[in-house]
Amino acid sequence: MTQAIPLEAVLVLAAALFCIGLFGALSRRNMVGVLMGVELMLNAVNINMVAIGRYLEPYPYVAGQTFTIFIITVAAAEAAVGLAMIIAIYRTWLTSNVDSVDSLKG
Amino acid sequence: MAFFLTYAWLIPALPLLGCALITFTPLRRSKLASGWTAIALMLCATVLAVGLLAATAQGLALRDGQVVPLAAAAGHGEATAPATGEGHGEATTPATGEGHGEAAPAEGHGTFAFPEPNVVQRFAWAPIGESVFAMGVYIDTPVAAMLAMVTITATCIHLFSLGYMAANPRQSRFFSFISLFTAAMLLMTMADNLLLFFMAWEVMGLCSYLLIGFLFERPQAYRAAVKAFITTRIGDVLMLLGLVYLYTQAGSLAFGTGAGEIFNPELLKRLGSESGFFGVSHATGIGLLLFAGTVGKSAQFPLHVWLPDAMEGPTPVSALIHAATMVSAGVFLIARTFPILQADNGTTLAAVTLIGAFTALFAATIAVAQYDIKRILAYSTLSQLGFMVAAIGLGGWVAGMFHLLTHAFFKALLFLGSGSIIHGMEATPQMKALHHQDEYAAQQTAQDIRNMGGLRTRMPWTFWTYTLGYLALAGIVPFAGFWSKDEILAHAFVGANWVVFGVLTLAAFLTAFYMTRQWRLVFFGEFRGGQPVVFQNPEPAPRTAHHSHADHHTHHDDHHDTHGHDDHHSNTGPNWQEHPSMIAALVVLASFAVTAGFFNLPFAIPGGHWLSSLWRQEAAPLNFIVAGVSLLVALGGIAAGWSLYGGAFAGAHDTDPLNRQAPALFRLLNEKYRIDELYAASFGRLTAILALAWAWMDHAILDGVVNSIGRLTLFIGQLNFIVDDTLLNDGPDALASGTLATGKRTRRLQTGKAQDYLSYVFGGAVILALVYLYVLK
Numbered sequence: 001m002t003q004a005i006p007l008e009a010v011l012v013l014a015a016a017l018f019c020i021g022l023f024g025a026l027s028r029r030n031m032v033g034v035l036m037g038v039e040l041m042l043n044a045v046n047i048n049m050v051a052i053g054r055y056l057e058p059y060p061y062v063a064g065q066t067f068t069i070f071i072i073t074v075a076a077a078e079a080a081v082g083l084a085m086i087i088a089i090y091r092t093w094l095t096s097n098v099d100s101v102d103s104l105k106g
Numbered sequence: 107m108a109f110f111l112t113y114a115w116l117i118p119a120l121p122l123l124g125c126a127l128i129t130f131t132p133l134r135r136s137k138l139a140s141g142w143t144a145i146a147l148m149l150c151a152t153v154l155a156v157g158l159l160a161a162t163a164q165g166l167a168l169r170d171g172q173v174v175p176l177a178a179a180a181g182h183g184e185a186t187a188p189a190t191g192e193g194h195g196e197a198t199t200p201a202t203g204e205g206h207g208e209a210a211p212a213e214g215h216g217t218f219a220f221p222e223p224n225v226v227q228r229f230a231w232a233p234i235g236e237s238v239f240a241m242g243v244y245i246d247t248p249v250a251a252m253l254a255m256v257t258i259t260a261t262c263i264h265l266f267s268l269g270y271m272a273a274n275p276r277q278s279r280f281f282s283f284i285s286l287f288t289a290a291m292l293l294m295t296m297a298d299n300l301l302l303f304f305m306a307w308e309v310m311g312l313c314s315y316l317l318i319g320f321l322f323e324r325p326q327a328y329r330a331a332v333k334a335f336i337t338t339r340i341g342d343v344l345m346l347l348g349l350v351y352l353y354t355q356a357g358s359l360a361f362g363t364g365a366g367e368i369f370n371p372e373l374l375k376r377l378g379s380e381s382g383f384f385g386v387s388h389a390t391g392i393g394l395l396l397f398a399g400t401v402g403k404s405a406q407f408p409l410h411v412w413l414p415d416a417m418e419g420p421t422p423v424s425a426l427i428h429a430a431t432m433v434s435a436g437v438f439l440i441a442r443t444f445p446i447l448q449a450d451n452g453t454t455l456a457a458v459t460l461i462g463a464f465t466a467l468f469a470a471t472i473a474v475a476q477y478d479i480k481r482i483l484a485y486s487t488l489s490q491l492g493f494m495v496a497a498i499g500l501g502g503w504v505a506g507m508f509h510l511l512t513h514a515f516f517k518a519l520l521f522l523g524s525g526s527i528i529h530g531m532e533a534t535p536q537m538k539a540l541h542h543q544d545e546y547a548a549q550q551t552a553q554d555i556r557n558m559g560g561l562r563t564r565m566p567w568t569f570w571t572y573t574l575g576y577l578a579l580a581g582i583v584p585f586a587g588f589w590s591k592d593e594i595l596a597h598a599f600v601g602a603n604w605v606v607f608g609v610l611t612l613a614a615f616l617t618a619f620y621m622t623r624q625w626r627l628v629f630f631g632e633f634r635g636g637q638p639v640v641f642q643n644p645e646p647a648p649r650t651a652h653h654s655h656a657d658h659h660t661h662h663d664d665h666h667d668t669h670g671h672d673d674h675h676s677n678t679g680p681n682w683q684e685h686p687s688m689i690a691a692l693v694v695l696a697s698f699a700v701t702a703g704f705f706n707l708p709f710a711i712p713g714g715h716w717l718s719s720l721w722r723q724e725a726a727p728l729n730f731i732v733a734g735v736s737l738l739v740a741l742g743g744i745a746a747g748w749s750l751y752g753g754a755f756a757g758a759h760d761t762d763p764l765n766r767q768a769p770a771l772f773r774l775l776n777e778k779y780r781i782d783e784l785y786a787a788s789f790g791r792l793t794a795i796l797a798l799a800w801a802w803m804d805h806a807i808l809d810g811v812v813n814s815i816g817r818l819t820l821f822i823g824q825l826n827f828i829v830d831d832t833l834l835n836d837g838p839d840a841l842a843s844g845t846l847a848t849g850k851r852t853r854r855l856q857t858g859k860a861q862d863y864l865s866y867v868f869g870g871a872v873i874l875a876l877v878y879l880y881v882l883k
Contacts, residue, residue: 022868026861034861098861106856 010051018044031086031096035079042075110157111168111225115243117158117253118292120151121260124285128278140278141268144285148264151292152257155250162250163720167224176222218448218503220369221246221722223362228298237357237366244298244361247720248507252295252438255511258698259430259518260288262691266522267422269685270529274420280320284426287313291431295438300349300359300368303442307345307403310432311338317427318419324546325645327418334412341402341409345439348395352446355388361442369445378449386453393447393454397440397461404436404491407465411782413488417480421525424480429487429521430514437494437510444503455499462495463609468779470616474623475764475775477639478553479524482624486579487517489613493594496606502597504706504723509590511717512702516578516586519695523572526688527628528552530565534635550641555627556758557638562629567689569629571696576625578699580618581740588736589703596708596732611739618743626751634758 017040024037046068053064090096124147127133128140165176228242245253264284271277287310294306319331353359355377356368363369377389384391400406405413416428427433440447440458447454469488476482490513497506531537531552541548551557562569578585581592591614598607706717708728715725754763765772774780855866 026865026868099859101860102858104856105858106853 007051007055010047010055014044014047014051016044017041017047029097029099031089031098032083034098035082035086038082039075039079042071046071107157107161107164107166108168108173110154110161111166111173111245112171113154114158114225114245114296115227117151117154117257118289118296120147120154120289121285121292122289123147125282125289128282128285134278134282137272137277138268140281141264141271144281145261145264145268147285148257148261148288151288152254152261155253155257155292158245159250159254162224162245162247167222168227176224218444218501219363219722220361220445221248221720224250226298226362228360239301240299240360241302242298243296245296247722248441249296251507251511251717251720253292255514256288256291256295256431259514259695260284260291260426262695263422263426263430263518263522265687265694266425266525266691267420269687270422270525271420272685276320280317280420283313283316283320284423287317287427287432291435294435298361300352300361300443303439304342304346304349307399307435307439308342310427310435311335311342311403314338314416314427314432317423318416320419320423324418326546330412330415330418334416337409337412338402341399341436344395345399345402348392348399351382351388351395352392355392368443374445374449377446378451387450389446389449390453393443393450394457396443396446397454397458400436400440400495401461402436403439404433404495405488406436406461406492406495407468410465410469410488411785414481414484414778417478417484421480421521421528424484425518425521425525428484430518433487433491434494434510434514437491437498437506440495440498441503441507441510444498447498448501455501457499459496459499459603459606462492462497462499463606463613464492465489466492466496466613467609467616468492470613470620472775472778473620474616475762475772477556477776478550479527479555479558479624479628480521480553482555482620483517483520483524486520486617486620489617490517490579493591493610493613496610497594497597500594500597500601500603500606502594504718504721504725505590505593505597507721508706508717509587509594511705512578512586512590512699515695515702516575516699519571519575519692519699520579522688522692522695523568523575524553526565526568526684526692527558527561527572529688530561530568530684531558531635536635536638540638540640544643547641547643550643551638554639554641554758555624556755556760557635558628558633559631559635559755560629560633564633565684567684567692571692572629573625574696575699576621578703580621580744581614581736582744583733583737584700584703586699586701586703588740589706589708592733592736593706593708595736596729599729599732611735614736615739615743618740619747622744622747623751626748627755631755634755637758639758 021037021040021042021044024040025034026037028034028037049064049068049071051064053067054061057063086096089101093101095101121144124144127143127147133139133143166173167176168174223244223246225243225245228240230238231241232239264281267277267280267284271280274280290306290309290313294303294310297303297306315331315335318334319328321327322331349359352368356366356370356373358366358368360367361369363371374389377392378387380388382388382391402409413428413433417424419428447458466489469485469492473482473485473489476485490509494506494509494513497503497509528549532541532548534552537548537552540551574585578587581588595607595610595614598610704713707714708725709715718725750763754760762772765776777783
């Protein structure tokens, strides 16, 4: 197999995607946006998993992909829970702004 | 009959219930209600006690909850003795000794055995190591007879008190006390071991103290109460030592002849043969210590001083406690522990005889020269108790117990009669006038036989009942005292104890003499209360609570004043009225004073030797020499008294004929041989000196030590304060305020916003990564 795309390039892509996700999760005021940022971060990790599994693991390169499939499944469940919570919060406080939900303030 | 045997424990419980009812319920606010409650409960107890006596007289016994005849019970007891084993639980048959069953009736001279118990009910009281200390009731025929005597006299005295104490504002309290006393006396009588016996004995001591000091406004009364308490305490402490000694030797204090009980023949043999302290045998040591309790309680010679002073209590108290029951408890003690006293072949009994006979004569001589009607009876009581103690010392167990029973009846009768007389005397105008000035002096004056005279016609009921009691005490056939006293003298005579016989005969002569003197001065001649010998009270009591008492009398006597009586009238005026309840009590007791002697007639007729056979003891044979001597002596005493005092005391201020003939002797006797002064000068002075020494030591040494310790503590405290304040306080304070400030600062991080937390997490991860990459590399 030819080294068409070097590992570093994929890792840089994943790091960039993670940073974008992190920025989104930290800066968005809308809860759904925050959730989307989190999804991006998860997917950056997935890319890392698959890439490292493909380049550094021995044949048949399945460990990274297996983890990734699990993470996607769990992320789907997490997204469902997160959206449900957002709806519940919205029904209670009539807002979806993360800044206005600070009842745990010390 | 089964009921009387099974529920014998109700006999002391009922008066105790009376005491509790009067003390703890609003009954106490009503004099009449409390009095009648006490009397009703006493009547129930009397019925139970008489029923119990009847049951035991039929030879019935309680074994394992079944009523069986006693002869069969003995066999039954032997049969089941191995099965029932050691004394556990209730109603176990005491294991009878070897061949004891057929040995119960009279044996040869020198051996003594109690009759088989009719009821033994025990419960485990305190486990001590491997053994269990059991408490309970132990009733045999002498106990049943005592119970009947105590309940009958106590009921009469309760009844009498209802009239006598009617004017006293604290009547309910009085009934509460005498009920408690009666309960304790009954419990003591039926106790199954010496410890329970001792407990009840001490409760009686307490009641005696409370009742002597009942009129506690008077300094004389509370001083007499303290004197009685302390004097009897000396005997009681020695007795307690005796109990401890006995317990260490026998490992038990339970009555009975079985293994592990104190009258076990092997144990007694060992006690009599082994020698303990000072080279005397254990039995002598224990016996003498126990006898010390008797000396205190029954007021025998060295400790007799409290009993005459105890007459400061109300007269029913004198009758109940200081004549009929409590003082005879001492005699009952030596009767109950007789096998132990006997175990050392006569040493202890010789001491007992000596003390008893000496007291009998000693007290009789004092009684000859007293003027106070109650004090004469008190010394007479001492003397008669001496007779009983001497009788038991001589081995005349039945005679002593018999005299105890008969004496209780006629002495209670005499005391109650004297109470009736004093009650009448106090209502005369002279005493009333005196009463308004000084109550105590009025009472003492009213008790002075020189101020009486001619009361025969004024108080006929009292006169006739008193006469019966007097004849019984003097020992005139066929009254109660004759038979029992005669039996005691017969024991001395048969045993050839000529000194004891002589001393007791002389005492009997003096008894008849001083009683005749008293009887003659009180009931015959002219009434001398018009110009009484007024008692000079050295310390008048503050007039406080007794005003109501005085008021009552005033009210009572208004009637009398309006009729214009003077003190020389001879008919029975209103102020000589005898209260119906008092008359009832006197009549009941008088009937017993006449008949009590018939319970043990020394003739071989049906009903003769009844007590002896009931108690399974050797019957004393009738000795006509002794009976004749005793009767002659009594008649001689009466004749001497009558002739000497026939014309004496035309007025209250006359000199006593004896005083005229032998002034020095009379003075010595009148001052009671100055024993009180001797004690005050010796023991009293010694105690005072010791007290001063202790006080000096207390002030000079102990106070100094205590004060310097106090000062040292104060100094250390101040030092501690400085260290604490400057060093220790600041550290914890700074820690606390620092924590608070940190908390205030850090709480700002807790914004509640999820994105902030996420950024902290990310920042933390970055820092960790940097540390990992650059620091740890």
